[in-house]
Amino acid sequence: MPEVDLRQQTVRDLNEALHRLSRQTNETDWQVLHPNGQHSLAVGIDAPVTVRIKGHVGYYCAGMNKDATVIIDGNAGVGCAENMMSGRVHVKGDVSQAAGATAQGGLLIVDGNASARCGISMKGADIVVKGNIGPMSAFMAQAGNLVVLGDAGEALGDSLYETRIFVRGAVKSLGADCVEKPMGEEEKAILSQVLELAGIADDVRPEAFRFYGSARRLYHFNVDHAEEY
């Protein structure tokens, strides 16, 4: 198993080695030691490999990920898995702000809590947070699913487009144009599928969640409000 010790090698060494991998590589299991909060670890991978990072990481870890599985045995800083295209990022601890920002596909799993703006502007990824999420999460989120087993902070789903938000705990407040909606069979099936993907379908029932989505009142200019601008 290739091993990169970041006390001996640089972040660039790590990322260049990962970028050199062909999609047919046999080096499919990587281990990264002593990350010590460094930024931009394992970003831009474009191969179906698994990278396990043993410790806390800094900003933008596993950003732009495509097809890889990145496992972080610790906490992650700002922008974890930002703009992920596909694959899987699993944070065993907490994540800081803007986790999964603009992510287009793939699955981000956070075992702990996520702080502010989790899933901001997400565009199709699935994000599963087992703890709580911070304020302004799913701000302007466009597609995909945000699933929260704990509580959500203030202004959840502000200016939301079509991301589905499922929260099992309490929601402190909803942002502009985000409303609770009845969970239909379609949403329940989607939620079940995400829980299945995250490996928690046996322990977590979809019925325990409440479903939030866009009221779609901000989609079009409303002439009645013309004088407010």
Next chain:
Amino acid sequence: MCGIVGLFLKGKRLESELGALVAAMLETMSERGPDSAGFAVFGEGEDGRVKLTLRLVDVDADSVLADAAGVLGCGVCGQMRETHLVLSIPAEEEVKARFWAEGRPDLVLVGVGNRMELYKEVGAPADVARRFGLQAMSGTHAIGHTRMATESAVTTAGAHPFSTGKDQCLVHNGSLSNHNDLRRRLRRGGMRFETENDSEVAAAYLTSRMAGGLSLGQALEAGLGELDGFYTFVCGTAGGFAVLRDPISCKPAVMAETDDYVAFGSEYRALVPLPDIESARVFEPEPAHVYAWERH
């Protein structure tokens, strides 16, 4: 951008290492603030005495000390560190000493306290820490700052921490938008300002509220309603240490707590040099929530 750090020890075990640990934390935050750095250390205090940290501008320490002894009497002693002179004087001479220091254009009074010493200079954080000998300092708690100036010039006066009250200091990452108005109001209430810096206003605001009887934590709580802008503050008082982030948590923050200490860093990287960090409880402080610790 700026980087801020803070370390508050819960017991005596690491006190002799405080300076070395904070120096390592500051150096890691150089990337966030390479143009100047500063720190305040709460070390030994002597009953009945006060320490004045003075920055000397083109004047030698011996002549300042001689002048101080002449004005304030023979109970004056001083320790020079790079550009700063820490003058220890009998507590009853404090008012006279402040008046004396303010009357000399070659002296800048950067901090006053029974225990607090405060150092700041332009330069790379590691150099600044080395020049002042931070590595060898001991104490109960300290805060530090690495600056990337955005709102005002790269000068020593614009560097953090700011101290506007006895044994009180603050470091700030962010920018306040209502500092001019607040400065006017605080001036009317008797507060004095050395700079046009927004962070000094935050420090003075807290000082004025604490003078009105609030604790550090309560003063920060009040600040949530009155300080407008982006901020992560780390503050120190003689026995206290506190952290506050603005309600939209614009600026990064991470904390670690063990049985021995509470530590703050703009990023986790700043906490890596700390002992037992691997087993510490590492968490992100929530926005608009005051975190405060006291040690007696």
